Amino acid sequence: MTTTRPATRVPAANAPVARVLPLLGVPHLDREFDYQVPETLSEEAVPGTRVRVRFAGRLVDGFIVGRASESGHRGDLAWVERVVSSEAVLTPALLRLVEVVARRWVGMRSDVLRLAIPPRHAAAEKSVPDTEPPVGVGVGPVELPRGWDDHPMVARFLEATTAGLPARAVWTVPPGRDWAVSLAALADSVRRRGLQVLLIVPDQRDVDRLAEACRDAVGGGSAARDLVTELSASVGPSARYRRWLRGIRGHARIIVGTRSAVFAPLPELGLIILHDDGDESYVEPRAPYPHTRDVAVQRSVLDGTPLLFSSVDRTPEVAEYVRRGWAHEVSPRPGLIRELAPRVIAVTDSDPAQARDVAGGRTRLPAVALTMARESIDVDAPVLVQVPRKGYIPTLLCGTCRSPARCRRCNGPIRAGRMDAVYGPVDLACGWCGVPETSYRCVDCGSRALRAGVVGAGRTAEELGRMFPGIRVRTSGGGDILDTVPAEPAIVVSTPGAEPVATGGYGAALLLDSWALLSRPDLRAVQNALRLWIGAASLVRPASEGGKVFLSADSESPVAQALVRWSPQGWAERELADRSEVGFPPAVHMFAVDGPAASLAEFLEGFRLIERVEVLGPVDLPPGEELPGHSEVEDPERVLLRVPPPQVGEVASELHAFIVSRSGRRGTHPLRVRLDPVNIG
Secondary structure, three states: OEEOOHHHOOEOOOOOEEEEEEOOOOHHHOOOEEEEOEHHHOOOOOOOOEEEEEEOOEEEEEEEEEEEOOOOOOOOOOEEEEEEEOOOOOOHHHHHHHHHHHHHOOOOHHHHHHHHOOOOOHHHHHHOOOOOOOOOOOOOOOOOOOOOOOOOOHHHHHHHHHOOOOOEEEEEOOOOOOHHHHHHHHHHHHHOOOOEEEEEOOOHHHHHHHHHHHHHHOOOHHHHHHHEEEEOHHHOHHHHHHHHHHHHOOOOOEEEEOHHHHHOOOOOEEEEEEEOOOOHHHEOOOOOOOEHHHHHHHHHHHHOOOEEEEEOOOOHHHHHHHHOOOOEEOOOOOOHHHHHOOEEEEOOOOOOOOOOOOOOOOOOOOHHHHHHHHHHHHOOOOEEEEOOOOOOEOEEEEOOOOOEOEOOOOOOEEEEEEEEOOOEEEEEEEOOOOOEOOOOOOOOOOOOOEEEEEOOHHHHHHHHHHHOOOOEEEEEEOOEOOOEEOOOOEEEEEOOOOOOEEOOOEOEEEEOOHHHHHOOOOOOHHHHHHHHHHHHHOOEOOHHHOOEEEEOOOOOOHHHHHHHOOOHHHHHHHHHHHHHHHOOOOOOEEEEEEEEHHHHHHHHHHOOOOOOOEEEEEEEOOOOOOOOOHHHOOOEEEEEEEEOHHHHHHHHHHHHHHHHHHHOOOOOOOOEEEEOOOOOO
């Protein structure tokens, strides 16, 4: 870090004016300001470096975005006080991406920069050697990655990738295939051509799994430590910045990270791979709330970087890219899916013939599911049981009218600590205030009876332990997630997304309480349910080896048929057509404008393009949504703007102009704008 004293300041001889973007966090000040560069800082104050400048009497952080010989400002210019680091972290390509993201998602560049560039740590900067010399693109024929022999089209994709063409592809992971091993082999093939590969996954668990597979793919040992690095917030600020520098200085050739890694300015980036784009972890919870999938698309368009989407399912958004030819399918050889998929049986629990246990009463474990589990255990294979929620009995309902059981004091949900075979739920207490409930009575019908609404993993494990004495029952979910289980008789009860991988595959999977996933008041409820089901079913052995899957859902429903036929692509195409017909994303885009009722009324009156978009609302803010500073906001509401794709840029610009016009006024609550929010309402 370098600083200057006021008495010794003289302007730089060359390009003495620095155009600085201060990180102020205020919409109407999200622009460049001119500052004078002292001669003593001239060599360090290059575009892309972090600086400290004085703004309104206080020192603030900023980035130099350019140098010029003169300024259009008529008055005296303030000085650049210091150069925080001579590392030019804000590259021209990253700056273009930041500007596109801020403009499209109606945000500030300062907010996007905080997402894109990790905080600086001086010690980490000194520990990473200078930039590696360019490796250059390899020559010779492209080798087919190990394990990709059954996907002949991948060779053409790699040829386009290594030739520097803007190739975009979609790969649906076949059942039973280890996606991490396959993607690692693909990344190593691109690395061998002298290019860097950026792999983005939803969470730290996937980062660990994929990074380990990448280290194995490059040969392991010290070479793996040098070539593969991870980018995620879980490692701490110093380690994160050091690994980020290893990537942007060219040392790391394969970078595995979570959502913010999509911005990493890698000098020789040859391929971006984004896995499982339907995971809600890709939605940035901080302004301007971009989706990582869409940021990757924007980066591919801006830089021409090849892009691959991989997933066990298919989202309507990716189906739209394939439909209009923007991305192409990496298809397997004919018949591969049928060879690898387990046998799937979908049975609704409303069928009394199927919903009987061995004792003759109604149960969540019908006879067909119990038979599958016993057959799997008989051949010494583990059984996977997926339940929607953790805990014992997360949801209790009135036994008569099925209304949710609520606390008489705070209206919170009543929860049960355990379930007695004769008396039903016992040890009742409020899930919010914790006060025990000793004399429950339904406020709607007056009944004292209670029943389980959704049975959690704990209760399910207890039930299965009684049904299968002598068989080990394990749980995975919450803070205790298993990564792998051995190939031995066992029952693994897991919440969605926490399923461990079984050595040799599971003999059977039981997907219970499907209605709990399908009945969520969310546009993407069915999409998420299929994603979670097919992810669990992918861990089961092929039907030729006895692998079976039980789904407690109506076998005639389209989503159940998508799993039975193992056709997530067909379901996504149908869902895309349905959304196009009713006007929902991705067929159209929706801007959600949230704020106090008075502010939204002002918006509806003053927004210039209000007559050119379809306005829905205002309505109450959806349950679970909170505004920044929500404790001070009265009557929060939401307005939805339905916008055709060609008009997104124009509407976003006008929304930004409206936000800026209100920013400098006192006494106004800010409006929050989101593009295509996950929870529309």
